[in-house]
Amino acid sequence: MAEPAVPVEPRRLILLRHGVTGWNADGRYQGQTDIELAETGHQQAKAAARALATTYAVTRLVSSDLMRARQTAAYVAEETGREVAHDPRLREVSAGQAEGMNRAQIYERFGEMPASWEPHGGESWPTVAARFSAALHEVAETVAPGETVVVVAHGGAIRQGLAAFLGWDPSVVTTLAPLTNCAWIELVARESTHGLIPSAPWRLASYGMGAPIS
Structure with a gap:
């Protein structure tokens, strides 16, 4: 008689957006300007951290090195007892000359919403x-x-990076809300008892999950 299959413990990646900042609330493009969380952002981060610690057995934390992400990650670290590693590659897109502007100001300055910030001192989405x-x-x-x-x-970097990571055509990004x-995305590895499935090792399990402020 064949041995019963041994269940494979899932591998998970959780992509968490930072809490709200004053510039978010004002509709201003932050890019890589190092803005701190607003008071509501701290509350959002606390709620998300509690929800993640309750739902998942978090084993590691990695964060963008920008302040709003670092502060958000610190709450998850506090709830899970894990240290945070920081990686500048996880930063938001650099919006160059548009950083600090709202949409109306961008239209006034550039005449339209640029498809790429690269001509204006920032980055292209493929670079991000x-x-x-x-x-x-x-x-x-x-x-x-x-x-x-x-x-x-x-937010922007997560959606662009998610599509590239999963091997999607870049146009798919426009279909993602x-x-x-402080909403998050859950990715789960597709694997068998022999390891990851090479054709599509990760899949999108949930998108836009969140936790209410208590």
Whole structure:
């Protein structure tokens, strides 16, 4: 009689957007300007941290090195007892001359909403997707069965990096709703008892999950 299959403990990646900042509330493009969380952002981060610690056995934390992400990650670290590693590749897109502006000011300055910030002293979306997904691949390669790693970053960079990481066409990004502050995405490894499935090792398990402020 054949031995029964041994259940494989899932590997998980959680991509968490940072809490709200004053610039978020004002509709101003932050890019890589180092803005701190607003008071509501701290409350959001606390709620998300509690929810993640309750739902998942978090084994590691990786964060963008920008302050709003670092502060958010610190709450997850407090709830889970894990230290945070910081990676600048997880930063938001650099919006160059547009940082600090709202949409109306951008239209007044540039005449339209640029498809790329690169001509205005910032980055292109393919550049963001490449650096973010490279960082995510490095993390994913070290996730062991049963581990859950939380990656704290930024809305635009997460969506671009997610598409690149999963091998999607970049146009798919436009079909993804923007992540609200402190919402998260869950990725689960597709594997058998012999390891990851090479054709599609990770899949999107949930998108835009969140926790209410108590």
